[in-house]
């Protein structure tokens with residue numbers, strides 16, 4: 001669904017490329033998490049999938065980024081929105097600012113596309129139900145919590161029925177309760193079979209949601225694997241990404257012979273609890 005063919009990108013008036021030699025293929029329905037240190041290129045990578053790089057940023061893109069077989073470099077942004085939806089950190093900035101209710105906010109992009117009224121209502125009702133925000137339909141978007149606003153921003157993307165949704169740190173400005181709302185919405189997207197690319201620092205949520213994790217470092221792919229492969233990889237801290245506290249604790253325990261040798265290191269609490277509760281290995285005297 002998403003193809004990067006040896007992609008490099010340099011912002012205007014900068015010397016160092018922000019992306020280098022990126023080659024990857026994200027199949028339809030996959031949830032791909034993206035992590036990496038500050039400045040590693042995560043936002044640039046996300047923006048390249050949505051065509052903002054290079055259409056909005058300018059700069060020099062080499063190689064090809066394709067979504068659903070279409071090259072994003074030659075697809076007009078107005079057309080790309082039906083293929084890829086982009087959700088960014090700050091929900092406030094994503095509001096049209098012109099609309100009085102959540103329902104009208106969700107109608108905004110559809111009106112621009114000229115979608116017939118009856119279909120608009122159908123699409124909006126379906127998305128409100130999917131995200132569990134039907135009760136907010138007649139509220140002003142500006143009266144909502146940050147988490148609710150982010151759900152509206154995700155909803156505004158979903159009504160366009162994109163094939164791919166890209167989210168760049170959608171929870172970074174949110175408190176734990178709002179973060180939980182957004183992760184709930186992402187789980188609904190996942191269940192709906194949509195292809196998702198999620199740049200996210202909150203590892204516990206990411207590990208539960210993602211099928212795959214890509215680690216970016218200096219604009220290149222440093223690691224690419226399942227959440228367990230990547231988050232238990234000893235090289236991870238070298239790329240500026242911390243393993244979870246459960247992996248760290250179990251690794252220390254393993255060094256002291258106190259983690260079952262046949263058990264993979266845990267990433268999440270439940271796996272750690274199960275490993276620590278396992279019977280002590282019997283040491284021959």
Ligand SMILES: Nc1ncnc2c1ncn2[C@@H]1O[C@H](COP(=O)(O)OP(=O)(O)OP(=O)(O)O)[C@@H](O)[C@H]1O
Pocket residue numbers: 011012014018036037038039040041042043044045057
């Ligand atoms: N508009 C821009 N113009 C010039 N350089 C930019 C621009 N945006 C980002 N960069 C540079 O490109 C590189 C990658 O930045 P990017 O924002 O993609 O990284 P990131 O991994 O998302 O970082 P963070 O986690 O801090 O958001 C960095 O060196 C950054 O300084």
